[in-house]
Amino acid sequence: MNNSHKDYLLMKALNYKYSNLKPFGDVLDYLEHTGQKAPIPIKNVCAKVPETLANELEEVCNILSMSKREFIEMAIIIMIEEVNTISVEHDIHCDNRGFTAVSDDSEKQKDLPL
Numbered sequence: 277m278n279n280s281h282k283d284y285l286l287m288k289a290l291n292y293k294y295s296n297l298k299p300f301g302d303v304l305d306y307l308e309h310t311g312q313k314a315p316i317p318i319k320n321v322c323a324k325v326p327e328t329l330a331n332e333l334e335e336v337c338n339i340l341s342m343s344k345r346e347f348i349e350m351a352i353i354i355m356i357e358e359v360n361t362i363s364v365e366h367d368i369h370c371d372n373r374g375f376t377a378v379s380d381d382s383e384k385q386k387d388l389p390l
């Protein structure tokens with residue numbers, strides 16, 4: 277039996293679920309396009325990546341109808357959430373100097389490079 281109707285319904289349901297997930301995305305795109313100042317502090321995050329990775333990013337963003345900014349913002353948010361989860365699970369605390377590992381048998385702290 278063909279399940280294409282289920283795929284279609286799933287696509288529509290997920291589209292509805294995530295259509296309002298971009299709290300700043302459309303606003304930041306609009307402000308950037310019009311040259312207006314953002315109502316919150318924003319900072320440009322830029323990184324040089326291999327051309328093949330940049331091409332893949334562009335292809336994936338085209339398939340998903342996402343801007344590269346949206347995709348990268350989502351990836352950053354997901355990775356930060358993962359780091360926060362791991363830091364809680366493994367007693368790694370973060371302060372303004374970076375991550376600090378806390379030993380269970382000692383109160384000494386060891387600074388970890390970022």
